[in-house]
Amino acid sequence: MDLKLDHHSEDNLTIVDVEGEIDVYTAPRLRELLIDLVNKGNFHLLVNMEKVDFLDSTGLGVLVGGLKRVRAHDGSLELVCTQERILKIFRITGLTKVFGIYASVDEAKEAHGRDK
Amino acid sequence: MATVELTFSALPAHVRTARLVATAIARRTGVSEALLDEVRLAVGEACSRAVEAHRVHCPGEPIVIELRDDSGRFEVTVTDVAPSEDLQQPVIPADGALVPEMPGLGIAVIAGLADDVEVSSGAKGMRIRMSWPASPNGVAAV
Numbered sequence: 001m002d003l004k005l006d007h008h009s010e011d012n013l014t015i016v017d018v019e020g021e022i023d024v025y026t027a028p029r030l031r032e033l034l035i036d037l038v039n040k041g042n043f044h045l046l047v048n049m050e051k052v053d054f055l056d057s058t059g060l061g062v063l064v065g066g067l068k069r070v071r072a073h074d075g076s077l078e079l080v081c082t083q084e085r086i087l088k089i090f091r092i093t094g095l096t097k098v099f100g101i102y103a104s105v106d107e108a109k110e111a112h113g114r115d116k
Numbered sequence: 117m118a119t120v121e122l123t124f125s126a127l128p129a130h131v132r133t134a135r136l137v138a139t140a141i142a143r144r145t146g147v148s149e150a151l152l153d154e155v156r157l158a159v160g161e162a163c164s165r166a167v168e169a170h171r172v173h174c175p176g177e178p179i180v181i182e183l184r185d186d187s188g189r190f191e192v193t194v195t196d197v198a199p200s201e202d203l204q205q206p207v208i209p210a211d212g213a214l215v216p217e218m219p220g221l222g223i224a225v226i227a228g229l230a231d232d233v234e235v236s237s238g239a240k241g242m243r244i245r246m247s248w249p250a251s252p253n254g255v256a257a258v
Contacts, residue, residue: 056160
């Protein structure tokens with residue numbers, strides 16, 4: 001399956017919906033979207049990965065790159081993910097300590113609201 | 117011992133094909149369903165790393181992946197011919213399409229996924245061999 005990307009803003013948060021496979025072939029598209037969003041002043045990003053079928057280290061690198069970019073603007077990049085096979089790669093690489101990972105968009109929005 | 121050998125050009129689009137082939141053969145070899153996601157991810161990581169290295173050093177050379185049914189183990193070997201001394205250094209290909217944000221992460225992921233991994237590298241390329249348990253009669257345990 002190819003990669004489908006969509007995004008919309010709610011209050012001060014930009015939600016990026018990702019569907020499909022994030023790998024060495026498709027990850028550049030996600031990176032371009034994240035860079036574009038940051039360049040347009042969206043510094044609080046929530047990447048919804050609930051419909052992601054596959055994620056490899058290239059995709060992790062893109063997410064880490066996005067996190068570095070938003071942090072340069074005192075922003076945030078957090079994730080929505082409950083799939084064990086996706087969470088496993090975050091655990092293997094220790095990135096569960098780097099990203100805020102939530103079980104739902106609503107849960108992340110609530111946490112974001114508290115942090116604002 | 118049965119072997120399937122796949123040779124592909126160093127294009128990111130082919131990595132998905134390699135993953136699909138490896139997963140299909142792993143299933144047929146008798147790797148349990150619970151391990152198939154690990155096989156798919158580890159093979160994808162090894163092939164992605166090889167593709168990125170070839171695109172920097174030798175884009176015209178193919179990458180070789182061998183898949184073996186070896187006495188109760190499913191073994192995968194990914195071989196490239198790109199010099200691998202500078203793998204940990206960020207590399208910027210001419211088209212700028214594949215700049216890794218965290219070089220070297222792929223190997224760490226493979227080490228975390230396969231219970232048997234052997235990485236040998238040098239000036240003539242890198243070889244990543246990894247294996248998983250498989251049922252001897254080639255029928256995956258359910």
